[in-house]
Amino acid sequence: MDNRSDAEIRADLSYLFDKASQVLTARMNAALAELGITPRGYCVLSKALPGELTQGELAEVALLDKTTMVVTMDHLEKAGLARRHPSPTDRRARIVQTTDEGRRVVEKARTIIDGVYAEVLGVLPDEQRETLLDGMVALVGGDGPLRVAKPAPEGVRRTRRSSRSV
Amino acid sequence: MDNRSDAEIRADLSYLFDKASQVLTARMNAALAELGITPRGYCVLSKALPGELTQGELAEVALLDKTTMVVTMDHLEKAGLARRHPSPTDRRARIVQTTDEGRRVVEKARTIIDGVYAEVLGVLPDEQRETLLDGMVALVGGDGPLRVAKPAPEGVRRTRRSSRSV
DNA sequence: TATTGTTATACTCTATAACTATA
């Protein structure tokens, strides 16, 4: 698989982040597949819990394109985890509501997700774990250097990736 | 873009890694585009520097599918950065050699890459930076919990992602 | 018969464009 030493990959920040993202994603996909959902499905489902949001609003908070949202909702609805109800105030819009089963799945998924995170971060001593998370937030969050993708220059096609946040 | 607080994203490990990977990749794509190469192009080119590897061997160390390697080499060759020479010992195989221009580009790219890494990690105090890198290596490298993607269960399609290591 | 590199192709994923029905 990978033949480089820890010392070599330590100097390769792209590799560290890519690999962490990639393997954790695979792990999460596998773990949630037992519930018949994807990380994205969970993301949408959990954000729909209040039951007040239209499909479009939900797409916005989940950072999804509205067309991607349609596909995601189709799956969730077919799986019986969410329903599209007509909005009482706007006949174009549709309110998304989770079903009872959907709420149960969200709960179970939350447990699974927390378990995976604990399993992964559990290998680090408490102090190092907190420092690492603080550091990641400093890089990715607030006004960190990895907060916003700088627009690619002319001719460079931007990588399209979905929000896989969980 | 993202509307969650630092406290919220701190609890979302998937988001932290995905975003870090994604934004750093975009940054790297943009930075290397000035040299007319991609991170993958750099990866292949730098590993070809010794000039002894066949295309297949190079694909293996760069963690690329052989068909992806063909496309990558087509680009590098067209850009005048690498050449395919017939192997003296195996008439099926082709040895990859970097051109003089290729070597210059690798050098410049290395400087750019180091600059981006320094820019990103520079926001962290020395000690925290070292702790974070150690932690990432503990997760991703050696026998860390994110070293190998657990095979996805039946029916779950694995995400296909290329090595973007730099 | 197996392997190197190539070509052709299929598949997944996401976004753009066009359409409908409302507003």
Add this chain to the structure above:
DNA sequence: TATAGTTATAGAGTATAACAATA
């Protein structure tokens, strides 16, 4: 005229399968 949701489709990226030349 603009907006919510849908459908159709295009585009990028990667892998699988088949092939030619050689081992």
